[in-house]
Amino acid sequence: MDPRCALLRKIKQYDFSLKELNLYLDTHPRCQRALAMFAQYKKLREEAVAEYNDKFGPLTPEQNKNLQSWDWVADPWPWERS
């Protein structure tokens, strides 16, 4: 798997774990273990997204950091993926 896909996959995994903990916390709002794990995955996700932004550009339009160029459209479009 190329590094870009591997990093995307990692972010997807963190997103999923965060959603799972989100749902669990909805019914167990004072569970310290779930709260701690949520914070941990949130940090991992933020780090992975920051790394993705640095190496491969924005994942969402508001992550466009280049003030000279709208990198959001520099990604391959869905129909351009090989």
Place this chain on the structure above:
Amino acid sequence: MNLDLFSNIDGLVLRENGNSIPYADRAERMDALPQTDMPASPQLAMAYVPFQQWGNTMEADKALSCGTLFTDLVFPFERGGGK
């Protein structure tokens, strides 16, 4: 013909309010959740779901492929009803 189907509506509404958590009492009530007891004598046609308890969790990569983070909730639905 008795069309007075909702003659007992006051009782129904009262019970519903009793089960929901008013915003002001929410913080206090949160400590009481989750309830784990199943009813001693379950009613016909009512569905009961036991409250999930914290258990083992999987690594994020395995969780995504299993469809759950919690090992207690791994129920692979396979052809043949898992028999």
